Amino acid sequence: MSQFQNRTSLFILLVFTGVWIMLGVFASDGLYNTDESLYRLGAESFRNNGNFVVQNGYDVFGSEDLRHVLLVNGPNGLVPQYPVGSALAAASLIDLFGQKSLIVLNVLASIGALFTTYALAKRLFGTSEVARLTIVILSFATFWSEYVVGQWPHSISLFFVSLAILLFLNAMDRARAAWHPAFWSGLCVGLGMSFRLEVLLLLPAIAAATILYARKPFGVIVAGTLGMVPTVALLAYSNQLRFGTYNPLSYGKSGGGTDAATYMPLGIGILVALAGLTFLRRQTRIQLERKHILAGVTLLSAAAIALSPIVPILNKLVVGIHAIFLDSTVIHDPRPGALVALPDGTVAFWGLPKKALVQSLPWLGCLAVLIGLVWGERRRSVTLILIFVAAWALPFVLRSWHGGMSSNMRYLLPMVPLLAMLAAWIILELWQKHTMANPYILSATAAFGFLAPLLFVVFANDSVFWLSQVASLYVFTGVAAFSFLAGFSSQTATPHVALHAVALGLGWSSYLAFQDYSLSQSQRAKSAAIATAVSSISDRAVLYGAPAHFFPAFRNPEQLLARPADPATLVDADFVKAACQSRYRILIADYMIGQLGPLKDSVSDYVWDNGVEGPAMVEFDCDA
Numbered sequence: 001m002s003q004f005q006n007r008t009s010l011f012i013l014l015v016f017t018g019v020w021i022m023l024g025v026f027a028s029d030g031l032y033n034t035d036e037s038l039y040r041l042g043a044e045s046f047r048n049n050g051n052f053v054v055q056n057g058y059d060v061f062g063s064e065d066l067r068h069v070l071l072v073n074g075p076n077g078l079v080p081q082y083p084v085g086s087a088l089a090a091a092s093l094i095d096l097f098g099q100k101s102l103i104v105l106n107v108l109a110s111i112g113a114l115f116t117t118y119a120l121a122k123r124l125f126g127t128s129e130v131a132r133l134t135i136v137i138l139s140f141a142t143f144w145s146e147y148v149v150g151q152w153p154h155s156i157s158l159f160f161v162s163l164a165i166l167l168f169l170n171a172m173d174r175a176r177a178a179w180h181p182a183f184w185s186g187l188c189v190g191l192g193m194s195f196r197l198e199v200l201l202l203l204p205a206i207a208a209a210t211i212l213y214a215r216k217p218f219g220v221i222v223a224g225t226l227g228m229v230p231t232v233a234l235l236a237y238s239n240q241l242r243f244g245t246y247n248p249l250s251y252g253k254s255g256g257g258t259d260a261a262t263y264m265p266l267g268i269g270i271l272v273a274l275a276g277l278t279f280l281r282r283q284t285r286i287q288l289e290r291k292h293i294l295a296g297v298t299l300l301s302a303a304a305i306a307l308s309p310i311v312p313i314l315n316k317l318v319v320g321i322h323a324i325f326l327d328s329t330v331i332h333d334p335r336p337g338a339l340v341a342l343p344d345g346t347v348a349f350w351g352l353p354k355k356a357l358v359q360s361l362p363w364l365g366c367l368a369v370l371i372g373l374v375w376g377e378r379r380r381s382v383t384l385i386l387i388f389v390a391a392w393a394l395p396f397v398l399r400s401w402h403g404g405m406s407s408n409m410r411y412l413l414p415m416v417p418l419l420a421m422l423a424a425w426i427i428l429e430l431w432q433k434h435t436m437a438n439p440y441i442l443s444a445t446a447a448f449g450f451l452a453p454l455l456f457v458v459f460a461n462d463s464v465f466w467l468s469q470v471a472s473l474y475v476f477t478g479v480a481a482f483s484f485l486a487g488f489s490s491q492t493a494t495p496h497v498a499l500h501a502v503a504l505g506l507g508w509s510s511y512l513a514f515q516d517y518s519l520s521q522s523q524r525a526k527s528a529a530i531a532t533a534v535s536s537i538s539d540r541a542v543l544y545g546a547p548a549h550f551f552p553a554f555r556n557p558e559q560l561l562a563r564p565a566d567p568a569t570l571v572d573a574d575f576v577k578a579a580c581q582s583r584y585r586i587l588i589a590d591y592m593i594g595q596l597g598p599l600k601d602s603v604s605d606y607v608w609d610n611g612v613e614g615p616a617m618v619e620f621d622c623d624a
Contacts, residue, residue, distance in 0.1 A: 449507020
């Protein structure tokens with residue numbers, strides 16, 4: 001039986017491996033947004049020049065229009081703000097895979113993530129059934145597939161996070177030789193940080209879990225720290241070259257989400273909580289009731305810091321949880337053009353139907369069963385998952401940071417595998433409560449959950465936003481209500497209904513995943529077509545437009561790519577005049593005409609049509 005299970009698991013893993021490879025083969029190599037443009041730009045700069053400096057005329061003209069929003073003016077010139085891992089890894093693949101080099105990295109990481117997620121689920125819940133169901137949920141019923149074939153390294157982050165947690169768990173239970181897996185876990189955290197700094201968010205959860213459960217906590221922490229040293233040193237050295245600072249967490253500028261000062265109050269609260277956990281662990285002779293009292297005192301102390309007049313964290317938590325986890329329509333983003341309120345009460349984010357986490361994954365309502373369900377021998381596993389998810393999400397919740405231009409909460413993606421395995425375990429627990437549940441009927445319910453919104457979109461006009469942001473909340477609420485009742489019920493009927501509700505939520509999530517993937521690929525295909533057309537412009541020219549559309553200008557030594565920092569900022573008139581004097585043509589995408597200000601009177605009515613759906617360009621008359 002065990003051999004059959006292993007073969008079945010291997011078959012499922014290989015099937016999804018093939019699926020990811022096929023998606024990568026047929027995926028568009030177009031760029032989704034400015035973020036992806038900068039990742040590609042970093043890789044191409046390192047491959048062509050052996051450094052990360054971007055040649056875009058900033059050293060000559062000094063205009064902020066040439067810096068773009070994600071390039072930093074370092075000691076040697078303009079450089080992308082992101083960590084160097086993607087540039088270093090993708091640069092070596094460009095000769096083989098061209099513009100798909102970053103996609104190849106994500107596909108490879110996603111294949112690795114399939115196997116590490118399977119191993120992690122089996123490690124936490126002990127059965128192949130939970131592990132297999134986890135893979136199915138993660139692959140079909142989450143927004144992961146969009147990032148499997150993306151060019152920003154979210155799937156790479158997911159892979160390193162899953163592998164780091166798996167290795168940490170192996171170290172946690174060892175009384176001897178714990179330092180081996182702990183070291184490799186730390187190395188994975190460091191490697192992940194070299195692609196996305198967010199992987200650092202694993203550390204508070206690892207620290208808490210080490211204090212609570214590790215047999216040799218001191219050895220685990222020391223070995224893990226040593227494992228991080230090589231890649232953190234690489235980050236520090238690369239940042240010194242790019243930004244002139246040895247700070248490994250720097251993006252080359254102050255403020256924002258990577259500024260340590262922003263998180264100082266949160267860091268103090270985390271240290272207080274960890275100190276409390278350490279104290280509790282050391283009090284091995286204290287009775288359980290007294291430990292509960294001490295735990296309460298610890299939490300109250302942390303809360304006292306959080307609720308002080310200087311740091312009103314509670315309000316931020318409530319607002320952030322509402323916006324990031326429950327309802328994206330309440331998100332506030334002051335950037336011009338970011339949000340557009342629609343007549344049906346929904347909100348377009350740069351034209352996309354952005355969703356909070358439960359709006360993307362309404363099956364998360366099944367977690368409500370945990371309130372009444374006896375966790376039993378899986379108490380530690382469930383607790384660990386909740387610790388990791390809460391610690392990871394906390395900084396994003398406190399800042400209500402939704403991830404910008406995307407259809408979902410991309411920053412929470414590395415935690416989605418943990419939520420999927422928790423859901424898989426809950427489904428199988430409900431199944432045991434109702435052994436007569438018919439898997440074919442449950443599959444039909446899931447299929448209905450997929451087809452219902454699909455048919456609604458086909459036959460109802462302008463329904464995508466309502467389905468994504470309103471109907472999904474209804475589905476989540478239903479799943480949560482029936483799951484909550486099932487957690488307390490001893491009757492078989494209630495778990496039966498809850499199983500069908502969860503199946504409906506899984507089907508609904510699968511449709512939303514398909515929708516997100518389709519929208520992403522459509523956007524990329526459009527960008528690729530525009531970029532191909534732009535490549536035909538060979539003149540010495542300044543091109544004003546989005547980097548995702550006009551990326552070929554970065555490759556042409558006779559061209560410069562310009563764009564004001566945001567849609568409310570006017571084009572730099574002094575730079576335009578200086579470029580004219582240097583005998584550049586000034587070509588401007590038609591969607592930026594409103595940013596020309598006084599220069600608008602000196603542009604032609606029409607110059608260039610790219611031949612595809614997308615912006616035409618007008619030309620500034622340098623002789624006017």
